[in-house]
Amino acid sequence: MTRLITILIATTLLAACSTQPTEPDTTLYNRLGGQAGITTIVDNLLFEIGGNETLIGFFADTDIDRFREKLIEQLCEVSDGPCEYTGDSMAQVHADMDIDNRHFDALVTDLITAMTEAGVPTGAQNDLLARLVPMHDEVIHAEEHLNGDER
Amino acid sequence: MPDRKTRLVTLMLTGLLAGPAFGASKILATSGAGSIEGAAGGGLVPWAVIGGYGSDGEWGAAASLGRVDVDDFRLGTASVLAGVHDRLEVSFAQQTLQVEPLDAVIEQHVYGVKTRVAGHLIYGRLPQLSFGLQHKVNQNPAIATDVLGANSASGTDTYIAASKLYLHALFERDLLLNGTLRYTDANQTGLLGFGNSGGEDPQLVGEASVGLFLNPNWAIGAEYRQKPDRLDAVDEDAWRDVFVAWFPNKRVSVVGAYADLGSIALWDDQQGWYLSVQITN
Numbered sequence: 462m463t464r465l466i467t468i469l470i471a472t473t474l475l476a477a478c479s480t481q482p483t484e485p486d487t488t489l490y491n492r493l494g495g496q497a498g499i500t501t502i503v504d505n506l507l508f509e510i511g512g513n514e515t516l517i518g519f520f521a522d523t524d525i526d527r528f529r530e531k532l533i534e535q536l537c538e539v540s541d542g543p544c545e546y547t548g549d550s551m552a553q554v555h556a557d558m559d560i561d562n563r564h565f566d567a568l569v570t571d572l573i574t575a576m577t578e579a580g581v582p583t584g585a586q587n588d589l590l591a592r593l594v595p596m597h598d599e600v601i602h603a604e605e606h607l608n609g610d611e612r
Numbered sequence: 613m614p615d616r617k618t619r620l621v622t623l624m625l626t627g628l629l630a631g632p633a634f635g636a637s638k639i640l641a642t643s644g645a646g647s648i649e650g651a652a653g654g655g656l657v658p659w660a661v662i663g664g665y666g667s668d669g670e671w672g673a674a675a676s677l678g679r680v681d682v683d684d685f686r687l688g689t690a691s692v693l694a695g696v697h698d699r700l701e702v703s704f705a706q707q708t709l710q711v712e713p714l715d716a717v718i719e720q721h722v723y724g725v726k727t728r729v730a731g732h733l734i735y736g737r738l739p740q741l742s743f744g745l746q747h748k749v750n751q752n753p754a755i756a757t758d759v760l761g762a763n764s765a766s767g768t769d770t771y772i773a774a775s776k777l778y779l780h781a782l783f784e785r786d787l788l789l790n791g792t793l794r795y796t797d798a799n800q801t802g803l804l805g806f807g808n809s810g811g812e813d814p815q816l817v818g819e820a821s822v823g824l825f826l827n828p829n830w831a832i833g834a835e836y837r838q839k840p841d842r843l844d845a846v847d848e849d850a851w852r853d854v855f856v857a858w859f860p861n862k863r864v865s866v867v868g869a870y871a872d873l874g875s876i877a878l879w880d881d882q883q884g885w886y887l888s889v890q891i892t893n
Contacts (some may be wrong), residue, residue, distance in 0.1 A: 463808040515637055562698065562735070566637045571638075573828055583827040584784030591780035597615035 463555075488501040489592075490542030492585040499536045503529055505575035519558060539592050551599040552606035555610070560600055618706065621675055621690035635670025636893065639699065640828055641859040642733055642777070645867045646676030646890040649699040649722045649746055650691035652707030653887055655867050656835045656851050657819040659790045660775035661733055662726065663703065664892055665862050666886070672694055673893040682810040682873055682884035687803075689888075692825065693724075701726040706866035709803045711755075713879065716805050719751040724881075731774075739776035739789075745769070748802035755804070760845045762805025763812060769796040788833070788869035799843050802875055808842045815840040823857070831857040835869075849874020853886060865890045 493499050499517035507529060509515045520528070548554070569590065576586045599606050644661040647653035652674070664672020671694065691705035703724035707855030710717055724746045730736030746769040750756065753765035771794040781787035796852040797807045797814040807813050817840060823833030834854045840850040855869035869886035876882050 493672075561668040562732070563637045563669050565735070566639050566642075569639050571636070577828075584780075586828075587780040587784055587786055593889045594734060594779060601735075 473590040482483075488542065489540035489585060489588050490537060492539055493536070493581055493589065494579065495542070496533075496537065498579060498581070499533055499540070499542070501579045502572075502575050503536065504579065505578045506572055509571035509574050510568075511569055513567055515564060516571070519560075519564070528582050536589070540589060550606075551596050552603040555600045556607055558603070562601070562605070565597055565600060618688075618690045618708075621677065621692055621706070624886040635667070635672060636665040636730075636862050637667040638665040638672070639671060639734070640862060641825070641831065641857075641863075641865070643672065643674065643695075643865070643892060645857055645865050646674070646678055646691060646888045648678060648680070648687065648689050648705070648707065649724060649748075650676075650689070650693060650703035650748070651692060651724045651726055651744060652695070652701060652703075653683040653858075654790065654823065654833065654835050655855055655869055655888060656837045656853055657790065657792055657821050658726070658744060658771065658773055659745075659792070659821065660728065660740040660773040662695040662698050662701045662728055662742070664701075666695050667698050669697060671893075672698075674890050676888055676890040678882065678886070678888035680871060680873075680886045681873070681875075682871065682882040684712050684879040685873075685876060685882060686712065689703065690721075699728050707801075707803065711877070714781070716755065717752065720802055721749045721751065722802075723747045723749075725770065726773075728815055731776075733775055734777050734779070739774040742773050742775075744771045744773065746771070748798060748806075750802055750805055753805050756799065757805055760799070760804055760843050761796075761809045762811070762843065763807030765805060767797050767802060769794050769798060769804030771795070778821075782824060786824070786825040788821070788831070792819040792821075793817075796817060797842075799840070800848055801839075804843065804846075804848075804877065808844060810842075811833040813842050815827075818861070823855075827857050831859075833857070846877050847875040847880075849886055855886070866893070 531548035535546045538546045614684040618769045630836040637707045640680040646654035651658035664671030664674050673694045680687040688708040693703035696702045697826040705722040707720045712795045726744035728742045730741040749766040756762035773792040775790040778787045797812045817838040819837045821835045823831045825831045837851040851873050853869040867888045871886045
């Protein structure tokens, strides 16, 4: 058993060492590569969505230029960058789309690919996902959230 | 010695590799890996995750081959599972235990079903909660019932499992925690029969897993599986392992582990390697 514990501690330490030390004042925005990095991530994501049968149908009537601009703005704001998201709420955007976990899973998968292709380190990827995933409930249950807002 | 069932599983492995994906939206690695009793899990412990990559409205399937190689025993597992709408999982496993000092073989079939009853592995606050059954039929129960005093050649485990993946949780990495509570009368997971001279005598045992994703493709972790110790003739210990899991893509996963299975039947201090390969549709 001692051997097992030694292996476990060793691998945990290894994991700790493999993590890049980060400056405490470095924002996620900077770690994503700033405005240029986020733009690359969003363009990669649009490319992935374009080839994703599960998702592409939602974008048939979408103004892609506006979508791209608002998403860049949103990722910038979410990652503590110098932007303010000026688009509609997640509930407003996703109302009447009947989105379920299949679509949300597919988008997360495409976003991970987009970030990996953009060279975003794993820690920053996880940080951004941890900030976006809490929007799940508002996206999946958009109508309930909108009705709640009206009351 | 591969028998017909093992060949069937091998055939399914090949078929899944070549076949079309009929739904594979779940995020990489959220299928879990194969486990010794066929349910999606970490290796020794079934998790609350539903196997395969089928998300809402999709199907998933997987086939696994596993092997545990400790000092005096070798356990081979061939298993298949199907996941429906990320809600229901059905599985079948054939286990073959070679008792090397006796040159004996014990086979067991495990029929499993698992259903997600609440929560989700990643989304929302609640962990994913699943309820499962594993019906086990020992094909060579003579050693267990005639020599060791087990009550029966078959039994059914019931369990509840809770799993959650915490994003950006530790060293900026995603952390998986799983806890499983199992009500069982199986001795050494049923390979040494069920119950004892006093009858079925089921007990509640606890199992736990922890895993850290170094990146989307690699995870390291550990598992612990408490076991009952009810046979009068021989001791039974908790099982534990440390593992490395590799998810290169949604088709394949590989888990390698160092396992400590403690005392099994007459042989103490059983340690060795665990290797499992899973192919997903």
